[in-house]
Amino acid sequence: MASLNTFGAILTYAINLEERLRDYYQAAGNATRAQGADKRRQTLERIRREYVVEITLEPIDGLDEANYVFAFDNPAAQRDIESTAARFYADVSPKINVRQAQRALERCGKEHHELAQA
């Protein structure tokens, strides 16, 4: 597993996560949650494009994909998946040094936390 050590690596991981969540919920017949995931994916793609700040790109340490395991093959694992997603966003957002991007990640984390509690 590669570590999440750059702005792009974190954002791309988050985008892929939301894409997989969208597909997961589509397969489960939950259109509302699938739409929510796709909206977050679109937001994160925009954030990756608009808030990459060339002059403050810095190495990021202490984060690894291996810490986040998602059971996308288990239709009954929704709560675990959402909890893990919330934990991922909580871990990565403080590592991002652009406030607007950080806020977007925090918002995703909050949404996943609420979905895990639902």
Add this chain to the structure above:
Amino acid sequence: MAKKLKNYIGGEWVESITSDYIPVHNPATCELLAECPDSTYEDVDRAVQAALEGFDEWRRTPVMNRAQYMYRFKTLLEDRFEDLSRTVVQENGKTLDEARGEVRRGIESVDFATGMPFLMRADGLEDVSSGIDEFTMRQPAGVFAAITPFNFPAMVPLWFLPTAITCGNTFILKPSPQTPISMDILFEILEELDLPEGVVNLVQGGKASSMAIMEHPGVKGVSFVGSTPVAKLVYETCTRHGKRVQAQGGAKNYIAVMPDANMEASVKNIMGAAYGCAGQRCLAAAVVVGVGEAYDKVRDEVAKQAQNLRVGYGLNETTQMGTVVSAAAKDRIENLIQRGVDEGAKVVLDGRNISVDGFKEGTFVGPTILGDVTPDMTVAKEEIFGPVLSLMKAENFDEAVELINNSRYGNAASIFTTNGGYARDFKYRVNAGNIGINIGVAAPSASFPFGGQKDSFFGDLHGQGTDSVEFYTERKIVIERWI
């Protein structure tokens, strides 16, 4: 099969008349990406004629409408953002984040150009004498050209083209033959705008086409970014031929680190400044001056963080530093490192002979740190343009400022400190065009001119910001009365 690149002249893709083509390789994989024509004087002449023919209609297009083209240009650039960023990685070798960052900054220049209806306005004064009014008109000046470098193949052309054409000029771009593909894509995008023929023209090539641009009587002015010797040549040639010129040259950017600086956070930023784009940027941090007790701390922290940087292929998101642009660049950088060692510098971290799995032939140079560098050493004086950071020691703040001001270059300088007094004194006294306070890469945003002093800049008006509007326009004074 590698694409055989064409020129874009008068609204059409046309083959160069040359039979000489320059291979364009991916510096990480060594894959042949494209073949770039080494265009000739005749190719440039054809572009100039097209630009001259297109000028009259374009200058009569209202500036509000010219600005509308920029809004559409921005939208199309956003749509092709990833495509363009990935191309920059493939032809230049930098990381995907760095490429995205450069495309973003390029788009900021397009944003700036959308403000031209306001930026081009001039002023006036009534009754300068009884019944006589006087005012200024700002008008486009004709055909402009830009000769741009390999290190920011998407961003630097966008410093110039959007502003130049939104001012009402027509334009010729000649990118580096080492990285011509980004501009091939950019002109595909421009083609979608349906600009009138001749407004934008692309001539691919090397020295012959550059000289043709500088000497052609139909070209009003030239923007250039590259090394100092070439910038000087461009400045001298263009002025000899009666042209406006803005020529940005090389650099040797110093960073002073004060003992009161937040060392870990400062060095994190210095990592990006020194090793971002593998050190191949004119604002790269080349020398860190540790002041007093900061020297040992900054050396140890830089070494700790630099040795953890992941070097690899830029298209891999986890890569933190990519390749240098070519095998020739790698050789030159490694030779300069050796020269530093021979002259007495101490190797704190050696990036030579780095090997990257899966990319054995890639032109990688790992992060390198040379310690105990003194002002007389070549590595302290010459631009290395690679991932090599030299460490120098100063006893105090004044000595650090003196070291910095003794450099023949004056592109950028930064200070890391928590002391406002040092910060103020630094920006007041240091002779560099771009000053960073706790910022290692002092790159101005699009609405500010890109500074540069001493041997880092030749000309009067800089690129970007309102300087660029001045550069790309003529001011005409009208004195008027009705009798």
